Amino acid sequence: MMAQLSFLREIPTEGLLSLPQHREALARLKYIIASKGFGVMTGSPGMGKSSILRTLDASLDKSRFLFCYINDADLKPKNLYSKILYYLSVQPSTYLDRMKKQFRDAVVNLYDTHDRLPIIVIDNAQDLPIQTIKEIRYLLNFEIDAKSLLSLILVGHPELRDTLKLRSFEAVSQCITAHYRLSPLDEKQTYEYISHHLNLSQLKMLFPEDVVNRIHQFTSGIPRVINQICRHCLIDMESNQLELADHQVLERVLSEFQY
Template sequence: MYLRYFGLTEKPFSIAPNPEFLFLSDRHKEALAHLTYGLGDAGGFVLLTGEVGTGKTTVTRSMLAQLPESTQVAFVLNPALSEMELLASICDELNIEYDAKEATLKSLTDVIKARLLANHEQGGHTMLIIDEAQHLAAEVLEQLRLLTNLETDHKKLLQIVLVGQPELQQLLQRNELRQLAQRITARYHLLPLTESQVFSYVKHRLNKAGCNTNLFSDQSIQYIHQVTAGIPRLINLLADRCLLGAYSAQQQEVSKQIAQEAAKEALPLNLIPEHQKRALNMPALVSGWVAAMFACGFGLSFLF
């Protein structure tokens, strides 16, 4: 709707992942460096955590782009699985044939280990990436640890990347998972963008969409950082609505006022400072109103 008005070739703030719009902040680059180092070591487990929308998928995609072509990667995107279901999913991802009706934990483990060894003998690598890993059951994590027992004199034959929300760190602190925790060769917790990084992020995405002018005032960017806490996914939601608001008002620049109105439409109310102030003042307002009612001679029967 607003593309032609602002001279854009496509939506700059779509929440759908698009490699063309890849933006790596200093924090994303640091996370990528930690993961790459961990994977280049002896193998085992690598851990990436962060709040929802902070860019864990962005870092993971960047990591994948740097892997050798000889690396076979298995993805598990729904980790709420039993041990059997997880091993079956790994087999499916690695194109390993197995008899689903006769499958057991041992038989699935055996065929997976056979594939790991075959990949290694052919000069290849095998990697397992598990998203939303905070939902993994302790016994499933232990099963993953057992898979990493297969190794040569120099490295593990399976590298596992666990990606999840901060709860994953708490999960791995459990006593029964201490052996797995000791095998984590690199870990990184991804923080949201700083205010200066939000400026760079917005400019980067506008440029990628064909705009070489700044469509957002400094005050609007500062407000966007404030209400989104620097979380890229929320920034995209709000910035997109800001451009729509500026178009509707026939303005060439997103002002702070436009950003404030857009936030009410695009974000949960509890994130908006103006609403937070009203919510905090509400008990006092209600108490004052009730006191005034009593002062005027009205009793509780009026209220109920």
């Protein structure tokens, strides 16, 4: 009975359920790329931001775009340029001013020689240092002959959007082309989500509707938490040789998550 392919953190992108809010987020990110702009996607932890980024990456024409994914807890300006230069196959200098010139030259070369544009994605951007947020303005002002040669996407928790609204970052906030805040799943979507994941392991729906409603209530519709609860329910069912996740199964599992 155990669902080997269901409720995993990183299932293949083709196995992801296409929900309205995820389709909207993906559409906005693609618009940002098409317009060579600056975008922000926010959402609480576990809302599916990483899955959307993986889907975005998989959908890109690699002959036209270079996807640069950056996730660093200490992303000071030098670290930012160093990581971008790594994607651009350039050995970074130890001096920030020199790194900026390397960056400009490499992006121009990428465009002129290969007709490719970098897409710079910074994840967990709610933790960016102040000096790095201000540096974003100079990344965005990088233009040759009035043509922008890159797209920049910040991804993070809801407080990222609040931070960018601060007066000290007004110049950066004004440059935002599009922003999207991911919303949690409703009860119907939670049922659809669980059913979809079970289908990945060729299993029929093992969670009655009233149990799904309780799962939705407990998880607030956050996909990552739904995955955890359902996975533990399947383990409980396996150990107790049960065919359905009834309320007793669910309450045993929920008791492990309540501290």
